Amino acid sequence: MLKLYGFPVSNYANMVHLALLEKGLPFEYVPTVPEQSPELLAKSPRGKVPFLETPQGYLNETSVILDYLEDRGEGRPLLPADPYQKALVRALMKEIELYIELAARPMYAELLAGVTLPDAIRNKARDDLQAGFATLKRHGRFAPYVAGDSFTLADVVFLYSAELAARVGQKFFGLDLLGDFPAARALLATLGENPNVKTLAAQRDAAMPGFVAAMRAKYNPGKAAAG
Secondary structure, rough: OEEEEEOOOOOHHHHHHHHHHOOOOOOEEEEOOOOOHHHHHOOOOOOOEEEEEEEEHHHHHOOOOOOOHHHHHOOOOOOOOOOHHHHHHHHHHHHHHHHHHHHHHHHHHHHHHOOOHHHHHHHHHHHHHHHHHHHHHOOOOOOOEEEOOOOOOOHHHHHHHHHHHHHHHHHOOOOOOOOOOOOOOHHHHHHHHHHHHHHHHHHHHHHHHHHHHHHHHHOOOOHHHOO
């Protein structure tokens, strides 16, 4: 049986988790946090999550795992059969990751741990987020799903990237990145009603206080000890 290693607050782990649930594949979820122990590094070379245990060995990197799940040919397909349409979905996935998720990521330490970041990092994040959402607006179809009329892996990556990125934009820069993007806002609402998405959201919310406390202890050990 497949085994997914991750923790509920990780948006990348949740991408794989949701794909497994939507495909209807049997798997075991193994709660795991990133670390640099020899045991974990033997399974995930960078000590990151998610990683997937397969009958042949371990796989790391979210995009690789998602491709592997599709290539198995089991369960509900989350990529089109046509090579060109499949490539378009993968392009959207990559654009969302590079220009939205990774644009917001530098701000997570400030969002979750209260770290004050340099203006150069904040300014770059703001500019990159605006450019990223503009890119998605130009390329995404939202008819009603990101790549067209069917739910695909592009929607999985969108869900766990755009929502948090929009929160970063609003909280730190006063940007309503979805304000003139009603189709994206509507899709987030639709995806939020998915039963599997609701299950993962509940698990994330339950784990969030402990994760935030750990982040604050990591970045502000003095404050964490005092508070």
